[in-house]
Amino acid sequence: MEWDSLIHRRIGDAGAQVIAEELKRNATLARLGLIESQIGDAGARAIAEALTVNTTLITLSLEKNPIGDAGTKAIAEALKVNLTLATLLLGENQIGDAGVQAIAETLKVSTTLTRLQLQKNQIGDAGAQAIAAALRVNTSLTELNLGLNQIGDVGAQAIAEALKVNKTLAWLDLGQNLIGDAGAKAIAEGLRENTTVTRLHLDRNRIGYDGAQAIDDARNATKALTYCSIDNQINPLAFSLLPRLATAKDLQTVFHWLVSGPELQDQPAALPALPVELAERIMDEACYWQGVQHTKRSHFHDGTTNGALTVTVPQGIAGNSVRVKAIQVLRDEKHWLDPPYSTNGKTFDLVVRDKGGVVRYECAANATFVDSNLNLVTIRPASHPFIRQLRKGWQVQVLPSKSFGISLIESLYLGAF
Structure with a gap:
């Protein structure tokens, strides 16, 4: 059998375990696609175990599943002994730096894997650095997709150093990251x-004129690179x-202050130390006080609420409604047409729905800050009293832009400023 695909079957971990047992015995299947099948870590571990004994599979697609680190x-460890798999597609999962670091260790010893796709995961600079270290010694990988992750300048610099010595990589996608x-x-x-990279994707990062010029100069200087995408950079x-948003370190610092009773600057007395139970309650509640945020990097395809950026008002620890003090919406948009043929994208259409989906409020808010194609509006109760009426479980939505263009980044934030 050449190809078996179970797209959208939602077989889950149990189904993956059944397939894994079959893979151990199968001697003909060459390609297997388990895309959007609700396979998690348990199912992935079962597949990995099968890969340690299977000798025919050359392509494995596990895209759009909730597989984590x-x-x-487990898959990375299996590939250290598997000698046939050439293509591994793990895009749109929940893989972070720890998972990618394991894959990087495998790349250092693997001589069969040629295509690796890890787009739209949760990979940051640490994961990119691990991949870069592997690229320095790997001799088989020709295609690497790290697009739609959280890789910044540090990760990009590490990969750049690896490119100086790597002799096999031909296709590299770093689009839609945080590279400047x-x-x-x-x-x-x-x-x-x-001397080997022929295709490079750097679109939808945050590269400015100087960075783009450097890439263009390098493209003209090298004979290998034949295609380079660097369009639609985010402001x-x-x-x-x-x-x-507060980090874990921020929260730990505040918690320490609450329970230790720190001394006040230029004051003779210190703050009273709180019992640990009360401090924990305050910290839990503070996570909601801070606000909730939803950010999208991909453009919207239609003008329906299906493409709307949505945030649900959370509840406090005691079950009460969180008091929203402001709403902020940000959009960076590239227009295909100039006015008057295209709207300027400076108006944000907001819709508020209650728990039952009933529309409680609609408004069109004009941008209060504009920089090129970047527009931002901050809505406060003074101008929009409906904010005071928001309740837990209600949804605030920003409808897609009506302009002829694409939203490079769009963010909706509910909280206090």
Whole structure:
């Protein structure tokens, strides 16, 4: 059997385990697709176990599943002994840096894997650095897709250094990440010394003029690169305008203050220390006070609510409604047509629905900050009293832009500023 595909079958971990047992015995199947099948780590581990004994499978697609780091680590370990699999597609899962680091260790010893797709996961700079270290010694990989992740300049710089010594990679996708000018300049330097990369995707990052110019100069200087996509860059200012959400370290610091009773600057007395139980209650509640945010990097395809950016108002620990003090919407949009043929994209259409889906409020809010194609509006109760009426479980939606263009990034935030 050449190909077996179970797309959208939702077989889950139990179904994956059944298929894994068959893979151990099957001696003919060459390609297997288990796309959008609700396979998690348990199912991935079962597939991995089968890969340690299977000798015929050359292509495995596990895209659009909830596979995390644990399942990815199992697959990575299996590929250290598997000598036939050449194509591994793990796009649109839940793989983070830990899972990618395991794959990177496999790439250091694998001589059969030629295509690896990890787009639309949760890979950051640490994961990119691990992949870069593997690319320095790998001799088989020709295609690598790391698009739609969270790789910034640090990760891009590591990959750039690897390109200087790698002798096999021909197709590299780093589109829709967080790469700026520093990362782009490093990649440009790497391309000048690389002799194998023919296709490079860097679109929808946050590369400015200097970085784009460096890439263009490198493209003209190298004979290998025949295609380079660097279009639709996001305005770097967009990321600085997004509300800063507290990190785990921030929360630990505040918790320490609450339970230790720190001294006040220039004051003779210290703050009273709180019991741990009360401090924990405050910290849990603070996670909701901070706000909720939803950000999209892909453009919307239609003008229906199916493409709407949506945030649900959370509840407090005690079950009460969280008090929303402001709504912020940000959009960076590339227009295909100039006015008057295209709307300017500076108007945001908001819809508020209750738990039952009934529309409670609609409004069109005009941008309060504009920079090129970047538009931002902050809505407060003074101008839009409906904010005070928001209840837990209600949804705030921003409808897709009506302009002729694509939204490079769009963010909706409910919280306090």
